[in-house]
Amino acid sequence: MTAEIISGKEIAAKKRLELAKEVEKLKAQGITPGLAVILVGDNHASKTYVRNKQKACHELGMYSLLVELPEEVSEEELLKKIDELNNDPVIHGILVQLPLPKHIDEKKVIDTISPTKDVDGFHPVNIGKMMTGENGFLPCTPFGIIVMLEDTGISVAGKHAVVVGRSNIVGKPVGQLLLNRHATVTYCHSKTENLKHYTQTADILVVAVGIANFIKADHIKEGAVVIDVGMNRNEAGKLCGDVDFEEVSKKAGYITPVPNGVGPMTITMLMYNTVKAAAESINR
Ligand SMILES: Nc1nc(=O)c2c([nH]1)NC[C@@H]1CN(c3ccc(C(=O)N[C@@H](CCC(=O)O)C(=O)O)cc3)C=[N+]21
Numbered sequence: 001m002t003a004e005i006i007s008g009k010e011i012a013a014k015k016r017l018e019l020a021k022e023v024e025k026l027k028a029q030g031i032t033p034g035l036a037v038i039l040v041g042d043n044h045a046s047k048t049y050v051r052n053k054q055k056a057c058h059e060l061g062m063y064s065l066l067v068e069l070p071e072e073v074s075e076e077e078l079l080k081k082i083d084e085l086n087n088d089p090v091i092h093g094i095l096v097q098l099p100l101p102k103h104i105d106e107k108k109v110i111d112t113i114s115p116t117k118d119v120d121g122f123h124p125v126n127i128g129k130m131m132t133g134e135n136g137f138l139p140c141t142p143f144g145i146i147v148m149l150e151d152t153g154i155s156v157a158g159k160h161a162v163v164v165g166r167s168n169i170v171g172k173p174v175g176q177l178l179l180n181r182h183a184t185v186t187y188c189h190s191k192t193e194n195l196k197h198y199t200q201t202a203d204i205l206v207v208a209v210g211i212a213n214f215i216k217a218d219h220i221k222e223g224a225v226v227i228d229v230g231m232n233r234n235e236a237g238k239l240c241g242d243v244d245f246e247e248v249s250k251k252a253g254y255i256t257p258v259p260n261g262v263g264p265m266t267i268t269m270l271m272y273n274t275v276k277a278a279a280e281s282i283n284r
Helices: 008-028 044-059 075-086 106-112 124-132 140-152 171-180 195-199 262-281
Strands: 034-040 063-069 093-096 160-164 184-188 204-207 225-228
Touching: 008 044, 008 140, 008 262, 034 044, 034 075, 034 262, 044 063, 044 262, 063 075, 075 093, 075 106, 093 262, 124 171, 140 171, 140 225, 140 262, 160 171, 160 195, 171 184, 171 204, 184 195
Parallel strands: 034 063, 034 093, 160 184, 160 204, 204 225
Antiparallel strands: none
């Protein structure tokens, strides 16, 4: 079997066209969706992502504000900046690019963002709402994965979904979203004994471990749906995922590439959340 490639890039482009129309409607009502991105220090990878986010904003006719703070900025100053943005009516979404320097408590930072502007979906209020299925903001990467599956016509209900990785920003929430859509979910992680035993029974395999080419053909079941969340650089400096695309794509039913898979969907859902935040600001 040769896997069908799920193009995150194409699905993202289609969704962005729909979003651009929503932006138009909001603008007609006098509201331009605004996203503030806070970047602390000058991590090279972070800068690339931040640039992509700004570009997406501009393409959709949204307002984007980049707040660049020096590596040595104090936690207090960062929290003060967030508070300012919480109270700024032209800003509907706030994203603090992670990771942050070691002297800053990430938890405190996330907790300070108003849940109504938390377009990353990282605030405990939004995590709680996701668990109970209430209206809130869903984290962008997990949300993007669900939208990709939906758009490709892959049904989730009753399927065995195996998630490899248990981070708060990808592994845990993507498992929850799959469960909300009635999958039977198994979480695997670095302490899992006999990983293959689980991955080989996956109808849908989501991999977010941060190790280049970690998942091989013998990890998967013939015809499985393989979602690669990895963003690694190989020895040659080339972007590659957590899945060995070369061999796994010969056995899977569907596979997402890296780049042009999950990444563009993440940014699209960030735009979606910001538009949603702007629309919901009308009724407050
Ligand atoms: N508060 C916060 N929210 C985030 O959402 C967040 C973050 N911090 N910190 C870093 C990670 C990483 N991330 C990516 C988003 C898009 C691509 C993306 O579009 N990648 C392109 C390739 C980009 C390239 O060429 O380097 C692709 O996969 O095709 C990658 C990575 C969001 N993150």
